[in-house]
Amino acid sequence: MIIVQPPETTLRPPRLVAPPGATDCHFHIFGPESRYPYVPVRRFTPPEVSTADFEHVCRQLGIQRAILVQPSGYGFDNGRALDAAAEMTLETRLVVVLPLDAPDAEWQRHHAAGARGLRMIATQPGGLGLDQLERAGARMAELGWHIQLLVNPEQLVEAEARIARLPCPVVIDHMAHCPAAAGTAQAPFQAILRLLAGGKAWVKLSAGYHLSKQQPPYPDLLPLVHALVAARPDRLVWASDWPHVTMSNMKLSSTDLFDLLLDWVPDDATRTRVLVRNPEMLYGFAPR
Numbered sequence: 001m002i003i004v005q006p007p008e009t010t011l012r013p014p015r016l017v018a019p020p021g022a023t024d025c026h027f028h029i030f031g032p033e034s035r036y037p038y039v040p041v042r043r044f045t046p047p048e049v050s051t052a053d054f055e056h057v058c059r060q061l062g063i064q065r066a067i068l069v070q071p072s073g074y075g076f077d078n079g080r081a082l083d084a085a086a087e088m089t090l091e092t093r094l095v096v097v098l099p100l101d102a103p104d105a106e107w108q109r110h111h112a113a114g115a116r117g118l119r120m121i122a123t124q125p126g127g128l129g130l131d132q133l134e135r136a137g138a139r140m141a142e143l144g145w146h147i148q149l150l151v152n153p154e155q156l157v158e159a160e161a162r163i164a165r166l167p168c169p170v171v172i173d174h175m176a177h178c179p180a181a182a183g184t185a186q187a188p189f190q191a192i193l194r195l196l197a198g199g200k201a202w203v204k205l206s207a208g209y210h211l212s213k214q215q216p217p218y219p220d221l222l223p224l225v226h227a228l229v230a231a232r233p234d235r236l237v238w239a240s241d242w243p244h245v246t247m248s249n250m251k252l253s254s255t256d257l258f259d260l261l262l263d264w265v266p267d268d269a270t271r272t273r274v275l276v277r278n279p280e281m282l283y284g285f286a287p288r
Contacts (some may be wrong), residue, residue, distance in 0.1 A: 001131070002043055002044035002245060002246075003044075003245070003246055004030075004044065004047055004049075004243050004244065004246075004259060005046055005158060005243050005244040005246075005251075005252055006049075006243075007047075007049050007050075007053040007055055007056075007243070008053075008056075008253070008254055009056075011057065011060040011160055011253065011256070012058070012063075012253070012255050013060070013255060014061055014062070014255045014258050014259050015259050015262060016060060016258055016259050016261055016262050016271075017062065017124060018063060018064075018082070018258075018275065019271075019275055019276055020064065020276070020288050021064055021065060021275075021276040021285070021288035022061075022065070022263070022275040022276060023060065023063065023064070023065040023066065023237070023238075023247060023276065023279035023281070023285070024061075024063045024065075024066045024067065024069055024236040024239055024240050024242070025066075025067045025069070025126040025204060025206075025237040025238060025239040025279055025282075025283075026030070026044075026067055026069050026173070026204055026206055026240065026241050026242075027055065027067070027068060027069065027237060027239070027241070027242040027243075028049075028068070028069060028071045028242070028243065028245075029049060029050065029051055029068065029080060029081070029084040030046040030047065030048055030049050030080070030243075031046070031048030031050075031074070031080075032048050032170065033045075033048070034282060035193055036074065036077075036079060036083075038073040038074065039072075039073060039074065039077075039126055040075045041070065041125065042072065042126075043124060044245065044278060045071070045073070046071075046073065046243070046245070047243075049243045051084050051087040051088050052121045053243075054066070054242060054243075055088065055089060055090060057240075057242060057254050058072060058090060060254075060255065061254065061259075062151075062256065062257050063090070064090060064091065064199075064220050065090060065091040065092070065093075065279065065285055066082050066088070066090050066091075066092050066093075067092070067093050067094070067095060067239070067279070067283060068084055068085055068088070068092055068093070068094050068095070069081075069094075069095045069119060069148070070094075070095060070096050070097045072120050072121050072124055072126065072127060073127050074097075075105070075127065076097050076098060076127070078094075078096045078097065078098070078110065078115075081094055081096060081223070081279030082094075082110070083111055083256055085114050085163075086113070087229075091121070091241045092114055092287060093113040093114045093115070093116050093175075093283040093285070094113060094114045094116070094117075094159040095115070095116070095117035095118070095148045096115045096117070096118065097116055097118070097119050097127050097128060097221070097259055098110065099115075099119065099128075100128070100132060100135055100136060100139055103120050105157030107139075107143060108209060111143065111145075115145070116144075116145055116146065116282075116284055117140075117145050117147065117148045117171065117283075118136055118139075118140055118145055118146075118147055118148065118150050118257060119134070119147075119148045119150065120133065120147055120148070120150065122138060122149065122150060122151045122152075122155050122159075123152050125148055129251070130151075130159055130162075131145075133159065133162055133163070133253065134165075134166070135161065136155045137165050137166035137167055137168050137170075138167060139166045140167075140168035141166075141167040141241070142268050145168065146168055146169040146170065146171055146202070146259075146282065147168060147169070147170045147171070148170075148171040148173060149163070149170055149171065149173060150173040150174070151172070151173075151176055151177075152176070152177055153176055153177060153178050153179070153186070153187075153188035153189075154188070155174070156176045156188045156191050157188050157191050157194070159188050160191040160194065160195065163195060163201065164194075164195060164198055164200050166200065167262070169200070169201075169202060169204070169282070170195070170200060170201050170202070171201070171202040171204060171237075171282070172192060172195070172201055172202065172203045172204065173207075173208035173212060174204055174206050174210055174211070174241065175189075175192070175204070175205070175206070175207075175224065175225075175228070176188055176191075176192060177207075178192070178212050178224060179210045179211060180208075180212040180213075180214070180218065180220040180221040180224060181212075181213065181220055181226075184223050184224055184227045185222060189224060189227075192228070192256050193227065193228075193231050195226070196232040197231065197232070199232075199235070200234070201234065201235065202235045202237060202278075202282060203228055203236055203237075204236075204237055204238070204239045205228070205236055205238045205239070205261075205264060205274065206238065206239035206240070206241045207239075207241045207247055208221050208257070208260065209228050209244070209246045209250070209252060210228065210246070212261050215250070215270060216250075216252075216256050216257075216260070216262070217256070217259075217260055222263065222264070225228045225264045225265075226264075229264070229265055229270065232276050233265075233270045233273055233274065234273065234277075234278060235278070236265075236274050236278060237274060237278050237279050237282060238274050238275055240254055240257055240258070242254060244257075261274070261275070275286060
């Protein structure tokens with residue numbers, strides 16, 4: 001069963017003091033369904049969460065910038081994302097889902113609203129699949145955008161060579177869901193390291209609850225995260241994946257997920273790079 005956490009009304013203060021310009025690089029807004037209907041075929045129907053709910057969490061964590069990502073439930077209709085971006089008081093960028101044959105004016109309209117990436121969801125039907133990877137890469141290169149790729153580990157292994165040849169950056173969602181228990185030697189994780197080494201990929205340090213079967217703080221995930229940090233700290237960003245879509249009944253806290261960075265990226269300067277400098281480069285925020 002897919003579960004989405006309800007809005008968090010109370011949060012403990014984080015142990016991690018967020019640096020100025022700290023960025024959450026992946027969150028979603030859902031509903032109301034009467035105004036923003038979901039696609040008929042979907043994996044789950046989320047509860048309504050608003051921009052006010054999310055910005056409440058950001059204030060508690062010290063987050064000052066955020067990346068709103070189009071969820072699979074809205075298909076190619078970015079209406080909720082565009083409206084949410086206009087509602088946000090934080091600096092916001094978007095990652096959207098558009099058909100590749102959309103008119104130039106539609107791409108420019110989304111760019112003006114803050115879109116800087118195209119999401120390709122290869123793990124479920126209804127969006128842009130890997131069969132369109134090269135065509136999407138060419139379009140993103142023209143726009144100066146990136147591809148944000150949601151894949152399972154096997155798909156990443158199969159697509160590695162194709163990703164490496166793309167003319168645009170590629171952001172790998174949620175560490176490609178590489179299972180923590182399989183360790184750093186597993187083929188999909190090695191593919192991530194090769195793509196990082198070649199300067200093609202970026203990786204989101206996020207959604208540990210999808211990778212680990214242990215309780216937070218997911219100690220089995222530490223070797224994978226530390227290997228990523230050692231390989232290319234300049235190509236990593238952090239994300240809450242709020243409001244935390246999961247298959248676990250475990251109650252998740254955004255504060256606990258933020259504080260994971262104290263163990264994941266212990267060095268202050270590197271953590272500031274992950275939270276501030278790298279998002280500035282990837283999403284086009286003005287330097288702080």
